[in-house]
Amino acid sequence: MKIVLDNIIFSNVNNGGVSNYWFELIKYIENQDIEVTYIENQKMESNFHRNQLNISSEKIFKTKYQKWNRLLPIDYNIEDEIIYHSSYYRALTHAKNAIEITTVHDFIHDFFSPIYKRKLHNYIKYAAIKRSKGVICVSNNTYKDMQRFCPTKPHQQTAVIPVGVSDDYFPKENTLQDFAQLKEWNIEKNGYLLFVGGRVNYKNFDYVLEVIKHTHFKLVVVGGGRFNKIELKKMTSISSAILHLDNVSNAHLNLLYNNAFALIYPSKYEGFGIPIVEAMKSGCPVIGFNQPIIKEIVADAALLLNHLDPSAYIYFENLLNKQTYRNEIIAKGIENSKKYSWTKCSKETLEFYQSLS
Known part of the structure; x- marks a missing residue:
């Protein structure tokens, strides 16, 4: 051949x-x-x-x-x-x-x-x-x-x-070097939500910004290029809570997944949705939008929003604050990620x- x-x-x-x-x-x-x-x-x-x-x-x-x-x-x-x-x-x-x-x-x-x-x-x-x-x-x-x-x-x-999904993503305990990196970024373990990838309209980044206005978490945005003028205007009241990292190595992204409260991924459409599997493989809970491809990829290993309003997110935040439930969803995610x-x-x-x- x-x-x-x-x-x-x-x-x-x-x-x-x-x-x-x-x-x-x-x-x-x-x-x-x-x-x-x-x-x-x-x-x-x-x-x-x-x-x-x-x-x-x-x-x-x-x-x-x-x-x-x-x-x-x-x-x-x-x-x-x-x-x-x-x-x-x-x-x-x-x-x-x-x-x-x-x-x-x-x-x-x-x-x-x-x-x-x-x-x-x-x-x-x-x-x-x-x-x-x-x-x-x-x-x-x-x-x-x-x-x-x-x-x-x-x-x-x-x-x-x-x-x-790359084997660069896995659950890990923080080292002294990891803690130093988190300090450099001015974020703490379980102190932020993570958003990864492009921010075009169907990704519903506007919804993520609304969520940040209703929670105490910071938001770490990875990739997607610089914020545009419209995005910056919408961030005016929460700009101090947002960190943007554009070029991030797999090692640093794994660190971010491992320490995030959750990956928030409210996209209306994907061909696959690699960040979702990366997060699950890293032991990071996923909050996504209830649409066909996301359901196909995550099965029962993620929390899926039926409506894009902040109260729906807050309900899931409260669930993930319960350690037993959080551990269960993380374990399901790690197991589910093995398929990919x-x-x-x-x-x-x-x-x-x-x-x-």
């Missing part, structure tokens, strides 16, 4: 969930006895994950970087049968025996993006789904959305292969390749 992997995602972004997914897949494949070629261009140098990979130059097929690379097919002349998997929906030309595979992470654009952005993204994604022999979805909810928006045909094979590993994800992806070749 010959595999060709298109690493275009490393040019599209500097970091992020899809980049990490691709990084973990390559890490696994590099440790297998498999013939593999990687398609790359020169703009990959700034990507966090690509810089951690040591790939032999003999395995790399170089392409010229152009601004619209992600929209254009790759001229790759080969007659052999190959498994071809792009990290971002690109087609191959002149590879008549290529068996194409696509991974679909979510349908966020279909629900929330403005029409011009949605049309461009969907043109690329839907075309990839339609021409692929095999399609991987990262959750059952994503699979259902795919059958709604771009249903597959009977001749296509599909698989639901959940993504994994990068080794399992990558192994099942490789098995899917083999089933199509």
